[in-house]
Amino acid sequence: MIKNIDQLNIQLTSSLFIKPEYKIDAFVSGNKYRKLKYNVMDAENRGFSTVLTFGGAYSNHIAAVAKAGYVKGFKTIGVIRGEELQNSIQNNPTLQFASKMGMRFKFVSRTDYRNKTTSDFINQLKQDFGDFYLIPEGGTNELAVKGCEEILTEEDKAFDFICCPVGTGGTISGLINASGVHQKILGFPALKGDFLQKDIRKFANKSNWELITDYHFDGYAKINTELISFINAFKSQNNMPLDPIYTGKMLFGVFDLMKKGYFSKDAKILAIHTGGLQGIDGMNKLLKKKQMPLIN
Numbered sequence: 001m002i003k004n005i006d007q008l009n010i011q012l013t014s015s016l017f018i019k020p021e022y023k024i025d026a027f028v029s030g031n032k033y034r035k036l037k038y039n040v041m042d043a044e045n046r047g048f049s050t051v052l053t054f055g056g057a058y059s060n061h062i063a064a065v066a067k068a069g070y071v072k073g074f075k076t077i078g079v080i081r082g083e084e085l086q087n088s089i090q091n092n093p094t095l096q097f098a099s100k101m102g103m104r105f106k107f108v109s110r111t112d113y114r115n116k117t118t119s120d121f122i123n124q125l126k127q128d129f130g131d132f133y134l135i136p137e138g139g140t141n142e143l144a145v146k147g148c149e150e151i152l153t154e155e156d157k158a159f160d161f162i163c164c165p166v167g168t169g170g171t172i173s174g175l176i177n178a179s180g181v182h183q184k185i186l187g188f189p190a191l192k193g194d195f196l197q198k199d200i201r202k203f204a205n206k207s208n209w210e211l212i213t214d215y216h217f218d219g220y221a222k223i224n225t226e227l228i229s230f231i232n233a234f235k236s237q238n239n240m241p242l243d244p245i246y247t248g249k250m251l252f253g254v255f256d257l258m259k260k261g262y263f264s265k266d267a268k269i270l271a272i273h274t275g276g277l278q279g280i281d282g283m284n285k286l287l288k289k290k291q292m293p294l295i296n
């Protein structure tokens with residue numbers, strides 16, 4: 001599964017470089033590999049043969065856990081938000097893939113999903129499936145942050161700015177912990193909301209970071225034709241695909257900030273391509289339904 005996880009940074013312009021974490025694997029991709037690495041080791045060391053986690057219908061995390069289980073030989077269970085998905089797995093590329101990798105699902109209502117961390121709900125899951133190692137939604141916990149600290153190498157200390165997309169904040173926390181105090185970490189949240197600051201502070205050991213909240217495109221998994229055009233142009237110019245949920249929005253933001261003069265002329269910027277490309281097929285199905293242009 002993993003050939004070479006220290007990929008060389010790719011230079012795009014005189015100041016902007018990309019760390020191509022998406023090349024780690026098509027499904028255990030980018031930051032999801034980093035976040036799972038020590039959790040999977042911990043599960044193994046503690047003798048668990050089953051891993052259970054949570055996610056939405058198109059979740060990169062669900063796809064990553066399913067494939068990691070298939071490759072490493074542990075059983076996987078996905079608790080999926082949305083009862084209505086139960087009968088339409090064949091229309092959902094992510095769930096179809098996860099199922100092929102042997103993942104078993106439990107589809108739950110949005111209300112139950114909101115209560116997924118209560119002991120009642122967890123006990124019910126244990127009755128349904130037996131004992132399991134639990135990884136939280138999005139995969140963020142202390143071990144995940146530790147894995148994300150390995151995204152940056154010693155050579156990356158030469159950069160002034162490190163940019164990444166933000167979902168639950170685990171990835172940016174790892175980057176902050178691995179950065180030098182002379183560096184600034186810019187996070188581009190893929191969703192609206194103010195809770196992230198607090199979540200990141202819980203894991204991060206420095207304050208050399210900032211969230212740039214202008215590029216969520218109205219919220220999680222929301223997308224418009226301007227973003228689609230950007231993603232398609234970026235791919236044809238740089239021969240590098242971007243996903244519509246995270247990396248597309250982050251790089252749209254980075255280029256916009258460059259245009260607006262946010263960075264000084266000689267600043268060196270490293271953007272982390274965190275992967276997520278498995279989500280393109282699912283997004284294209286939705287775009288097709290809405291008769292919008294597709295992602296190439």
Ligand SMILES: *Cc1c(COP(=O)(O)O)cnc(C)c1O
Nearest residue numbers: 167168169170171246274275276
């Ligand atoms: C999950 C994901 C993120 C968000 O990572 P967090 O650690 O939850 O902030 C960013 N990019 C991609 C491609 C992802 O799949």
